Structures are given as structure tokens and as C-alpha cells.
Amino acid sequence: MRGKPGLLLLQAIKGAIFMEIQLWRSILCPYELAVKELMVKFEHIIEEHKQNDLYSPIEQVSGRVKSLPSILEKMQRKHIPMERMEEELEDIAGIRIICQFEEDIDTVAAIIQKRTDMTIKSEKNYLKHIKQSGYRSYHLIIYYTVETINGPKKIQAEIQIRTMAMNFWATIEHSLQYKYKGEMPLHVAERLSNAADAIIALDQEMSSVRDEIMDAQNSSQMQSNLVKDILLSIENLYKISNKREVAKIQDEFLRVFRTKDLQQLARFHRQLDIIAEGYRAQSVSF
Numbered sequence: 001m002r003g004k005p006g007l008l009l010l011q012a013i014k015g016a017i018f019m020e021i022q023l024w025r026s027i028l029c030p031y032e033l034a035v036k037e038l039m040v041k042f043e044h045i046i047e048e049h050k051q052n053d054l055y056s057p058i059e060q061v062s063g064r065v066k067s068l069p070s071i072l073e074k075m076q077r078k079h080i081p082m083e084r085m086e087e088e089l090e091d092i093a094g095i096r097i098i099c100q101f102e103e104d105i106d107t108v109a110a111i112i113q114k115r116t117d118m119t120i121k122s123e124k125n126y127l128k129h130i131k132q133s134g135y136r137s138y139h140l141i142i143y144y145t146v147e148t149i150n151g152p153k154k155i156q157a158e159i160q161i162r163t164m165a166m167n168f169w170a171t172i173e174h175s176l177q178y179k180y181k182g183e184m185p186l187h188v189a190e191r192l193s194n195a196a197d198a199i200i201a202l203d204q205e206m207s208s209v210r211d212e213i214m215d216a217q218n219s220s221q222m223q224s225n226l227v228k229d230i231l232l233s234i235e236n237l238y239k240i241s242n243k244r245e246v247a248k249i250q251d252e253f254l255r256v257f258r259t260k261d262l263q264q265l266a267r268f269h270r271q272l273d274i275i276a277e278g279y280r281a282q283s284v285s286f
Contacts, residue, residue, distance in 0.1 A: 024068055027086070030153045031093040033146045035063040038095050038157065045111065053222045055214050057104035057111070059164065063095045086155070090121070090141045093157035098167055101210050102127070102203045105138050105161045112140060112159065119143040121156065133189070134196025135170060137162040165206070169199045219262060226265045227257065233272040241275075249275075 042061040049056035066074075071089065074080070080088045099105055105127065112118055124139040138161040145154045162170065173192060176184055184192075206213075230253060238246045249272070256268045 028065055028068075028092070030146050030148055030155055031065045031157075033148070034093045034144050034155055034157055035065055035095065037146065038093075038144065038159075039063045041117075042095070042097060050221055051225070053218065053225060055218055057099055057107040058097055059100050060098045061095065062098075063093070066092045066094065090156045091158035093144075093155060095157060095159045096167070097159065097161045099161065099163050100213070101207055102163055103207060103210065105163070108161050109138055109140065112142070117144070130196075133173060134193050134199075135173060136166050136196070136200070137170065163203055163206075165199045165202045169196055223260075223262055223265065226262070226269055230265070230269050230272060233269070233276060237272070237276060 039061050042058060046056045046058050046061070049058075066089075071085070071092065074089060075082075075085060078088070086092070097108055099108060109123075113120060119142060121141040121143055123141075126135055126137045126139065130136055140159040140161070142157050142159060143154050144157050145152050147153075172195070176188060176192065180188070234246065234249060234253065237249065253268065256264050
């Protein structure tokens with residue numbers, strides 16, 4: 001009988017912990033939805049550029065919801081009460097957009113500014129105002145509305161826009177800050193600062209050959225789209241035309257493909273359209 005009060009207390013503690021976990025899950029659920037939706041939208045921008053044979057200013061997108069320990073640590077460090085947590089913690093939902101060139105960052109920011117499904121709360125330009133550590137990036141805090149089972153909910157999300165080189169440096173800097181718990185040795189900080197200068201030089205070099213790189217990538221994307229269309233046309237011809245003729249067409253396609261000549265591929269594609277139109281006309285006449 002003596003152990004019964006202790007057992008009841010343990011059960012009560014377990015119940016309280018379970019309720020606390022459920023509460024946090026319900027709080028963070030809309031943020032998880034927002035991250036998923038935002039990633040899909042930015043990935044669609046990449047795909048839409050590719051489908052139209054256009055250079056995409058966005059290279060890749062990633063997202064995350066801040067972990068519960070990170071949220072609690074930040075609330076404690078900044079003395080944020082629970083009732084003001086969602087208002088004062090602007091980065092519970094986070095999106096990171098990686099660009100190839102520094103010039104693309106302004107382009108991506110402009111795309112976000114024009115959207116009607118995202119409202120910008122604030123912007124921080126760490127490209128013009130580099131942090132003392134050497135950190136460079138472009139930050140946006142946006143309001144974004146998700147539809148939940150309880151109705152619409154407007155939340156905040158942080159969007160970081162940076163180049164691949166900036167992201168490489170920032171990842172290392174974050175790891176070192178975590179290792180040294182914010183008290184990085186001077187010699188490590190100096191080497192990190194030197195690395196930041198090297199990253200700036202790298203981005204500048206990349207910008208100097210930006211046009212050449214973009215031309216090469218656009219040509220590659222155009223060739224990829226042409227090949228997809230040609231293969232689809234051959235597949236459709238296989239359903240309606242003479243199989244021997246299709247085999248000859250496939251051989252001719254392989255010959256043209258090996259030339260890596262965009263103009264020849266485009267001419268071959270137009271010829272396929274004419275052949276397909278002829279077969280369609282024959283089927284209509286019958």
C-alpha cells in the first residue's frame with residue numbers, strides 16, 4: 001500500500017508529459033505543413049523554368065521545422081514566454097534556397113516579393129551588411145497561411161537565400177559554433193574569417209563567367225527537353241505506324257543524337273511531327 005501514492009505520482013507525471021508532447025505536436029503541425037507547401041512551390045518554380053527552357057535562379061530548396069529542444073533553448077535564451085512564442089520566434093519554419101550565382105539572390109527575392117500567397121514581414125541583407133563572423137546570406141521573414149482542420153492559420157517562416165559557396169561556409173561555421181558553444185577560439189575564428197574572404201572571391205569568379213555557364217546549361221536543358229519530346233513522339237508512332245518504319249526512325253534518332261547538334265535534333269523533331277500528322281490524316285480518312 002505504501003508504494004501506491006508513488007505509483008500514482010509516476011502515472012500523473014507520465015500523463016502530464018504525454019499531454020505536453022501532444023500540445024507541442026498540435027502547435028508544430030501547421031509549421032510542418034507550411035514547410036512542405038513552400039518547398040513544393042519553390043520546386044515548382046525550378047521545374048517551370050526547365051519546362052520552358054529557361055535558366056532557373058533557384059538551384060535547390062530544403063526546409064525544416066525547428067526541433068523542440070532548439071525552440072525551448074531559444075525561448076530560454078531570449079526570455080520568451082509561452083504565450084508569445086509563435087509571435088516572437090520567427091524561424092520555427094525554415095526554408096533555404098540555394099542559388100548558383102550571387103546575382104540570382106536578388107532575382108529570387110523579387111520573385112517572393114511579387115507573390116500573393118506570401119507576405120513579407122522583414123528582410124535582412126547580410127550580403128551588403130556582412131556579419132562580423134563573415135556570414136553572408138539574404139533573409140526574409142514571411143507570413144504564410146495554411147489550411148488546418150480548425151480553419152486557416154497564419155504563421156511566420158524564415159527564408160534564407162544564398163549561393164552554394166555561402167551555404168558551404170555557413171554549414172561549417174554553424175558546426176564550429178555548436179562545437180565551441182559560441183566561444184570559438186581566436187585562431188579558429190581568424191581562419192574562418194579568411195575562408196569567408198575566399199568564398200567572396202569564389203562567388204565573384206563565378207559571376208565573371210556566369211553568362212558562359214548559363215549558355216551551357218540552357219543548351220543542355222534544351223537538348224534534354226528535345227530528346228524527351230522525340231522519344232515520346234517515337235513511342236506514339238509505334239502505336240499507329242509500321243513497326244519497321246519506326247525501327248528506322250529509332251536508328252536515325254540515335255545517329256542524330258550522337259552528333260550532339262541541337263539544330264539537327266530540332267529538325268528531326270519537326271520531321272517526326274510531319275510523319276505523325278500524316279498517319280493521323282490517314283486514320284481520319286478511313
